[in-house]
Amino acid sequence: MFNVEKNRNKGRILNLLYKKKKLTKQIIAKELDVSIPTVISNVNELIKDELVEECGVADSTGGRKPVIVRFLKNSRYAFGVDINPEKARVVLTNLDLEIKYDEEFLIDSLKDFKAIMEEISECVKRALKAENIKEDKILGIGFSLPGTVNEEKFLLEIAPNIGIRNVNFKEFQNYFNMPMFIENEANAAALAELSVGIVKDDRNLVYISVTSGVGTGIVVNGCLYKGKNKRAGEFGHMSIMPNGKRCKCGKTGCWEMYVSEKALLKGFNEISDKKVKNLSEFFKALSSDNEKYKQYFDDYLNMLAVGIQNIELTLDPHYIVLGGEISKYEKYYMKELKEKIFIENSFYSKGDMKLLTSKLKKDSSVIGAALLPITSAFSIEEKII
Ligand SMILES: [Zn+2]
Numbered sequence: 547m548f549n550v551e552k553n554r555n556k557g558r559i560l561n562l563l564y565k566k567k568k569l570t571k572q573i574i575a576k577e578l579d580v581s582i583p584t585v586i587s588n589v590n591e592l593i594k595d596e597l598v599e600e601c602g603v604a605d606s607t608g609g610r611k612p613v614i615v616r617f618l619k620n621s622r623y624a625f626g627v628d629i630n631p632e633k634a635r636v637v638l639t640n641l642d643l644e645i646k647y648d649e650e651f652l653i654d655s656l657k658d659f660k661a662i663m664e665e666i667s668e669c670v671k672r673a674l675k676a677e678n679i680k681e682d683k684i685l686g687i688g689f690s691l692p693g694t695v696n697e698e699k700f701l702l703e704i705a706p707n708i709g710i711r712n713v714n715f716k717e718f719q720n721y722f723n724m725p726m727f728i729e730n731e732a733n734a735a736a737l738a739e740l741s742v743g744i745v746k747d748d749r750n751l752v753y754i755s756v757t758s759g760v761g762t763g764i765v766v767n768g769c770l771y772k773g774k775n776k777r778a779g780e781f782g783h784m785s786i787m788p789n790g791k792r793c794k795c796g797k798t799g800c801w802e803m804y805v806s807e808k809a810l811l812k813g814f815n816e817i818s819d820k821k822v823k824n825l826s827e828f829f830k831a832l833s834s835d836n837e838k839y840k841q842y843f844d845d846y847l848n849m850l851a852v853g854i855q856n857i858e859l860t861l862d863p864h865y866i867v868l869g870g871e872i873s874k875y876e877k878y879y880m881k882e883l884k885e886k887i888f889i890e891n892s893f894y895s896k897g898d899m900k901l902l903t904s905k906l907k908k909d910s911s912v913i914g915a916a917l918l919p920i921t922s923a924f925s926i927e928e929k930i931i
Pocket of ligand 1: 782783793794795796797800
């Protein structure tokens with residue numbers, strides 16, 4: 547395994563090449579303000595580590611032609627795992643977060659969390675075998691989890707939607723012969739959007755994950771904002787309806803009780819003769835020009851808009867990214883949702899904040915999970931506040 551921690555310049559050069567993919571040694575020296583011999587010796591080490599390679603020369607600007615160094619995206623890999631109340635998904639990605647192996651399994655038939663982790667470790671073994679990749683090329687495994695996560699204590703603290711508390715991931719370390727990392731699913735997705743998704747510049751963003759629950763990940767100035775108890779961003783459990791529907795968290799009127807994917811489908815099946823199993827069927831039914839269905843979806847969008855307005859008023863971010871399966875169907879609601887958010891509002895107007903749908907769609911959490919070991923191995927600054 548390579549070590550960038552002992553050698554700061556080696557880490558900085560690797561990070562720069564990771565971001566820019568291909569640079570001449572002269573440009574590396576200039577960008578990082580280090581000498582050419584320092585670049586040459588560190589690049590030689592990185593070549594030995596098989597992380598970069600020389601690939602020809604650029605045009606000369608006088609003197610010798612500068613050698614180009616290229617980052618090798620398939621030199622290492624990482625596992626990302628997304629666990630949600632319905633299923634677990636395991637992916638193997640290269641360093642550019644391209645998915646090489648993808649497997650998922652339903653988890654409701656399995657009894658406890660230990661059984662889920664055992665199945666995941668089997669998926670990992672199958673992935674390595676299928677892709678013919680040796681374990682020493684794996685940087686680690688990151689988990690995206692549906693609850694509050696204390697990554698320092700290695701704890702999944704509260705996950706009401708899967709009915710578990712205080713799961714200590716240290717107990718599962720021997721299942722995986724590689725470094726392990728954990729993060730809340732909306733936080734992982736927010737990190738992914740920031741690194742490879744729709745919002746590439748380091749600014750302020752809130753990622754809203756609409757799945758079987760609703761989670762949010764908050765990014766302030768490029769850093770994940772988690773707060774004192776690592777519970778910041780539980781907007782899914784802000785009350786928007788006093789004495790409203792009872793939530794699994796114990797409170798009533800929580801936002802996710804009205805706007806989660808589960809709530810959308812369940813509510814529709816209650817008012818309609820036509821029963822739907824998923825969003826694809828729901829939006830198909832909605833296209834049938836039925837007034838009752840249209841009214842139902844309009845009420846749903848009102849609830850979605852109320853929560854987004856509250857987030858906007860609380861954090862005033864540059865971007866709000868709407869994620870989860872529903873982001874695939876933006877053509878059915880985006881224009882209307884924006885109207886609802888900005889209507890009769892004296893605090894802000896449409897130009898003040900951008901509402902976007904996730905570019906990574908259903909992959910954002912799992913990609914964010916795979917990003918955790920990569921970020922750690924490359925000593926990219928810790929980005930949690
Ligand atoms: Zn709640």
